[in-house]
Amino acid sequence: MKKHWWKVLSGCLLLYTVIIGFLGDVPEMAILNETIRNLYFHVTMWFAMMILLIVSLVNSIKYLGSSELQADVLAEESARVAMLFGILGLLTGMIWAKYTWGAWWVNDVQLNGAAATMLVYAAYFLLRNSMDDEQKRARISAVYSIFAFAMMVVFIIILPRMTDSLHPGKGGNPGFSSYDLDHRLRLVFYPAVIGWTLLGVWMMNLKIRLRKLQHSVDSK
């Protein structure tokens, strides 16, 4: 039981996020109204995605340095879970956009960047599937993922700040910290980020264990 405390913590934090996120008080803003609650889901999922993508990047670099397959497995699985959070973040963002901007999708740097990131990681998985040799697959996909990450960071972090963007926190728009005068949002926001990330780690953990079992069954 001692080893599993973080799974319980993840469950509690997410339960807290959902309950307080839907029932708690939020700042009353024009246009945003109740949609401000999406901050607890959309933004936190993207935070969890970024954290997992960084885990994937670090493991890719580690693989190139050490040639240990364990690092490659971690890189792949964290990218996979990050992709899931990315898709969920995209969906929650689209719902939010429908109620605040009036359209499911607008032509915006931030949104296009998010879509492009999904495409890049889809290409990454495709590249992995096209090779059979484990070491070769690990090395070549590590090179691709490091390169892709560098290009995507440029897209998501630098470009939206340079051009006009509708997205909050970008292109001169205020981010959530300026609405959050009495820190009510933060009380849910940070626990939610930790909760989603832990949930992602849990999912990774299960996937990796499953792979190990499959590997030992196959090799018999």
Add this chain to the structure above:
Amino acid sequence: MVQELFYLVAKEFQLEWRQKSVITGILIYVISTVFICYLTFRQVIDIPTWNALFWIIMVFAAVNAVARSFMQENRGVQLYYYTLLNPAMVIISKIIYNTTLLMIVALVNFLFYSLFLGNEVSDTRMFIFGLLLGSACLAATLTLISAVASRANSSPSMMAILSFPILIPMLMTIMRFSKNAIDGIGWVINGNYALVLIALFGMVVTLSYLLFPYLWRD
């Protein structure tokens, strides 16, 4: 190291000069695409469309041109290079060669495109600067991707699948820059995009230099 690089670049150009297969192939590709656009569009007056069509032709030509850079030479010859030379120099030489190639293609593309579909550019000098910088960026990115694609089971579509999503941020910046040049917006505003492109080019070359040595090993 510089001498090594010099010899490798010279080798690339000599091979191309003897065969002239890549450059003629790509030029015919570009010219016939422009001609098809001319037959279907007649004249493009809307500036965003003009710009978009131009860069779409450019990207497809670039992917086709660079895709071959690691497939011409067989595995044995490549292994020979890598044991003899610094592998990082191999990719730098390919980047230099592909950059030159794409710059020529871009200029020819611009020439024929403006001939057939009309020239909407108001600041030609800035547009050509963006064209050259953009082709350098495309060439550098695609060279590394073509190295990755040639190491994977080399189905021809792999190159396109791997490169298109990665090219999006770069392409958006290039198109923004060239759109501003077409509209005649000054360096004060447009200079920032040029700086981003130069930084991107530097980043791609550095990453290629660092990552390529891991690609060829078996």
